[in-house]
Amino acid sequence: MGTMPIKFENVGITVSDLEAAIAFFTDLGLSVLGRDTISGEWADTAVGLDGNHAKIAVLQTPDGRGCLELFEYLHPDAIQTNPTQPNEIGMHRVAFSVDDIAEAVEIAARHGFHPLRGVATYGDVYQLTYVRGPSGILVMFAQELNKK
Incomplete structure (x- = not known):
């Protein structure tokens, strides 16, 4: 088949x-x-x-x-729920690759949204962060390090 x-x-x-x-x-x-x-x-x-x-x-x-x-x-009326936490089962987050994570975080901040805890570095591969965006949406930004 x-x-x-x-x-x-x-x-x-x-x-x-x-x-x-x-x-x-x-x-x-x-x-x-x-x-x-x-x-x-x-x-x-x-x-x-x-x-x-x-x-x-x-x-x-x-x-x-x-x-x-x-x-x-x-x-029908939208149902307000508590924003999803990173460890909850179900719809998790939307992720974007960005060329400049600092710029992405700055853009989010202009809309009143900030990283949950800051920007992390994963080995020598990525810098990444989760931002709580509009309507509580978790948005991940990831910048590849040493991009060729």
Whole structure:
């Protein structure tokens, strides 16, 4: 039996403020591919929520390989939860390779988001950090050291 063709599309994240999340991720260098407001029977069926009504935006990384789909729910009301901790089972974090980790941390700080504990160095391979971003999203920045 052959392997089914499969292609990664995006990571979907529900946010409390779509505009603030777009501002944060576009400041980091992602671009908005599209925006829409979704509702209707097709959306109820696809997502599994009655009366599903949301504003969405799809953002793409500059290399064109990764996308985030951000949702701000209009109905049903979004459910506020405690932000995910790094050791919790489930959706963990969104990670980005950056050329300059200090610049990425500075951009995050302009939006009021800061590293959980600082920037760490993993051997002589990476500098990395976790930032608590919009709507409590964990965002990892990693800068490859000694990049050729």
